[in-house]
Amino acid sequence: VKESPKLPNRELISQTVQFVKQTLQGAESGHDWWHIQRVWNNAILISNTEQADTFIIELAALLHDIADSKFHDGDEEIGPQKAGEFLKSIGIEDSIIIHIQRIIRNMSFKASLGQIDFHSKEMEVVQDADRLDAIGAIGIARAFTYGGFKNRELYNPEIPPALNMNKEEYKKSEAPTINHFYEKLLLLKDKMNTETGLRIAEERHQFMLTYLEQFYNEWNGEQ
Ligand code: ADP
Ligand code: NI
Incomplete structure (x- = not known):
């Protein structure tokens, strides 16, 4: 696959918004685009008072619910995998992709059972943003x-x-x-x-x- 040229962060965010809107068309109202938009806004608000990477926070907030395992036979890897493929396609570097996938996994069902233990400031912000909703x-x-x-x-x-x-x-x-x-x-x-x-x-x-x-x-x- 040909790598995309490097785009400015705002452009990458707006491509992500388009991708998430498309992916969530017809989603139930608890996890539709508007849930994502609220979590995204909450995450930006919280990140204003935290020392954390806002770019990673925004991407993770936008991508955190693109494949709820409840609707994919409990497969917890579909979300992180879909997010990873998308991020790769817009030219995001691997270390950022891995971080975002860890955040998404951490917000899942297994994580709530204590089976995943990942911590970063960015994860904490996105998790708070989702909880507020x-x-x-x-x-x-x-x-x-x-x-x-x-x-x-x-x-x-x-x-x-x-x-x-x-x-x-x-x-x-x-x-x-x-x-x-x-x-x-x-x-x-x-x-x-x-x-x-x-x-x-x-x-x-x-x-x-x-x-x-x-x-x-x-x-x-x-x-
Ligand atoms: P989230 O995606 O926000 O981590 P869930 O997917 O478990 O959480 O739930 C989505 C929404 O549905 C949340 O607002 C949650 O409070 C609500 N919900 C989940 N389980 C129940 C339940 N048993 N009764 C009422 N509401 C529920
Ligand atoms: Ni959510």
Whole structure:
């Protein structure tokens, strides 16, 4: 394959945007282009206050969900592989490609089970950016969208949240969507890597608590 000539970084980013938009056409709303755009924006915002390589952060944020293993028979390598092929095709150097692939792998299901242990400042920023999109108003919308897709109940006072479940068990559970707040969404704040990420997460966390309070009030016919 002929190597592309070296392009300025902004041009490489905009080619990546085009590639990701194309790849995600028709994706479900939890992981569509708009999720990527939000994570990309969050990542840029967080990177302003971190000593990290913004180019790597932007590319990794853009490419982190191009092949969700949930929709590819659990194959965790499709995402990093597709990202790697694309980055090679636009002439990105190997060391950067390898770093971005590690970031993508690290944000996956196996990583959440502690089977991958990779750390870099860039990874921390992108992971925070993705977590921010799982909490707050958007996080609530995504959770109920997912719950609706799985035909879950909104809430059931007879089914308490199961804490300390690993992601595999919890994917199988038919628990109501409100439980997901206690099993995952309200735990994310304490996992934030960066200071800016934590600051934003704290606000969004508070919003979720307010939301839940109102939810139970309405559920119980109060107010
Ligand atoms: P991500 O891609 O953000 O790391 P997932 O692919 O696990 O996370 O989930 C995508 C979205 O669906 C997230 O906003 C997440 O909170 C939501 N979600 C995942 N599992 C559940 C669940 N059991 N109930 C409700 N929402 C869920
Ligand atoms: Ni994501």
